[in-house]
Amino acid sequence: MKEDLKILIAYNAPVSLYSLYSGKETGNQPKDLSESSFFNELELIKESLEPYYSCIELLAVDKDIFTLMEKLRKIQPDVIVNFVESVEGISSFESYITGLYELLNIPYTGNGPLALNNCLDKARAKEFLIADGIKTPGYYVYKYKKSNPLNNFNLSFPVISKLAKEDASIGISENSVSFNKPDLLQQLDFLTSTYKQDIIIEEFIDGREFNIAILGNSPLPVSEICFTSLPGNLPKIVTYEGKWIADTVYYKSTIPCCPAIIDLNTTSLLQDTAIKAFHSLNCRDYARVDIRLSHDGIPFVIEVNPNPDITSDSGFNRAACALGMDYGMMLKKIITLSLERHLYDTTNKRI
Secondary structure, three states, X not given: OXXXXXXXXXXXXXXXXXXXXXXXXXXXXXXXXXXHHHHHHHHHHHHHHOOOEEEEEEEEEOOOHHHHHHHHHHHOOOEEEEEOOOEOOEOOHHHHHHHHHHXXXXXXXXXXXXXXXXXXXXXXXXXXXXXXXXXXXXXXXXXXXXXXOOOOOOOOOOEEEEEOOOOOOOOOOHHHEEOOHHHHHHHHHHHHHHHOOOEEEEEOOOEEXXXXXXEOOEEOOOEEEEOOOOOOOOOOOOXXXXXXXXXXXXXXXXXXXXXXXXXXXXXHHHHHHHHHHHHHOOOOOEEEEEEEEEOOOOEEEEEEEEOOXXXXXXXXXXXXXXXXXXXXXXXXXXXXXXXXXXXXXXXXXXX
């Protein structure tokens, strides 16, 4: 029997902020699946929820905040399924939209403003992890447009360079891993001139890479990114191409395996580390924690991803399926978590 609830699926209207997302000059502009794949999923998301709820509507979100508020008041959703990851391409605005939901006292799925903001800022996220005794690679923040920007740089090579306040692997390519200072300076010059923001440099952990999806407070089966088919001259990392550009070497050669083929002790170690990181960054409902396991078996948290991709072909849904949940069940679970939280907050007069 359907619940008599109005579900609003909110998502970001597609806008390109950067001229180049892949982190390298390619000579041509290959088809990017980061936006188109989600829009192809919208109807499936709606269909997957229709057996459970009486009314489902869609809403694209942009920077016209007054129109957005007017639409939300008119629709009066019982809960918002929040797929907004940026606003007109600006990732930092993701947290602002959740703040608006809270001001309007509308239940919404996923993480709150503080978790979204803190996880987006990679250096700040590391400060939380380190304060809670969770291992994360050593790092250095390279300041955009600052004189002598590598002053006191003392990381061990190889290192990997990432945009300090972006997600979805924007700007990450095989050139992101540097084995010496001249190569690093060349990559930093490219990244700052292309993306015009600070760069975080991390010590590169050579080892296996795992993703641990967390639903509620429980870890789902561990997934591994398998690099065995990747040519030996390419660094074993998850690049923007590997996620979003079909017909590239990385897209074809970074293969997720879920459940990962690991022993029970390693499974427990990875899941326990992921749960600690989840709570350290004040996440809730659902998140994905990315971990590199060094050759001597030490887990290093490289990313905590609140509100990760949960489309039908995502790693998160793959992990849910490995636990026996179908796509609609997984989405319904996330909605139920948000409604239960809102009921608790309202009952206890907290927002």
